[in-house]
Structures are given as C-alpha cells and as structure tokens.
Amino acid sequence: MIRRLLIAAAVAFGTACSAIAAEPIVGNWKTASGATAEIAPCGGTYCVTLKTGKHAGKRIGNLTGTDGSYSGELTDPENDKTYSGSGAVNGNSLKMKGCVLKVLCKSQTWTRL
Template sequence: MRNIRSKVSPGVAALAALLVAPAWLASPALAAEPTGLWQTASRGGQVEIYRCGAALCGRLVSSEGLKADPNLKDTANSNAAQRGRALRNLTIMSGFSGGPKEWSGGSIYNAEDGKTYSGSITLDGDDTLKLRGCVVAPLCKTQTWTRLR
C-alpha cells in the first residue's frame, strides 16, 4: 500500500500552533486551595473550608462527639449566651486572607475550651494543611489536617 500523507502548509501549521499554545500556557498546574473537606488531627473532626467573600472560613461538619450526639451544643463557650448553639455546622474559622499557599489574619474557635485564637493556614501540598492557632505569639500550636475531598 502506498503511504498517503496529508500536506499542511507551513503557515497553517504555525497558525494552529499559535492557537493551541495560549491554552497550554494558560493552564499550568493550578495551585490547590484549601477549600474542601478536611480531617482534623483530633477527635475525628471534619471541617469544611469555604470562601466567605474574599476570605476563607470553616465550619465543623462532624466529630466523635457529634456522631455520638448530633444535637451537641457549644457548652464550653466562654460566652454564656452562646452555650445553647449547635456545634454541627458551626463556623469555627473566619477571616483568613492571603494565598496562594498561606492565609493569615483569621480566627479559630476551639469548641473544646470555648475560646477563640488568632490563626494562620498553610497549604503543604494539595492534601495537607497546617493550621496554626495562637493565644499570643509565640504561644502557638500547629495541627496538620488531611484533605478528605
């Protein structure tokens, strides 16, 4: 059999390359962002991080305590008026700004002790997040969370 090749003029080939190149250049490996569902480092917690305006926020979706009692209340809150609010879907992170790998200026509410701490988030790869909470620097604690989705 005879080998049949289609002949494309050099001008058409160059035009095709120019049309494809911008799509290739515009789609570098996109940096992951921390929105999604994360497994916390303690008590089986799961936190959904989402965009709240220009900032990042997070809500408590599940934990060992919520699995045992889905109606668990915020009984440890330092503000007595808020001790009756439900922990399920409670916003526990708010006001984080920055990116693409680090966000700061936010606050983290710890339902275990009822206190709010200043915090920062660092994305360490696509599926690992370092959450740092501070009473006052240098009195800080860092947890590593793992992405669930």
C-alpha cells in the first residue's frame, strides 16, 4: 500500500515538474506597437505570427532555444527586413532584440496576454 502511494506521489511530482518546465515563450504577447503576436511551436522552432494589427497573419520570426533564452530571426513588418534576433523571457515579459551585424541593435519588451 505504501509503495503504491509513493509511486503515485512520484508520478504526480514528475507531471507537475513537466508542466513547470514547459516552454515559457509559447503564448500570446502584446507587442510594443500594441498588436498581438502568437508564439507557437512549428517544426523544430517557435514561429512568431502577428494575430492583430496592420500586419495580422504575417509570420515575423522563428526562434529556437529553451529555459527563457531564445535566438533566431525576426522581421520588422513595417520595412520587411529580417534581422538576427533573440528573446529572453522573464515572468510575463519578453525582451525581443533584433540586430544588424550584431552591432546595431533595437530592443522592445512584449507583455504576456
């Protein structure tokens, strides 16, 4: 009986840890311009797609990574230029950064919806 309880507790604990370790970047985010961007798994990466605003439906990036730190490419929907990018999740904030030649960079913070 005790063995069954221990096994059940271990399974429950493992399931809870898996939920905590889930990718924190996945979800809907309010961008600096006020549009909503969805970040979702696609293939082996995370696709960033605008869901609202002037450029709704446009895929603006893909990132790879885990544990709150991501890198990849981001496209500015206003000028359609693609940059090396990164994202860092900290709670309900996502700091997105795009760079040209890793020297000229712009950052903005998105908020989880």
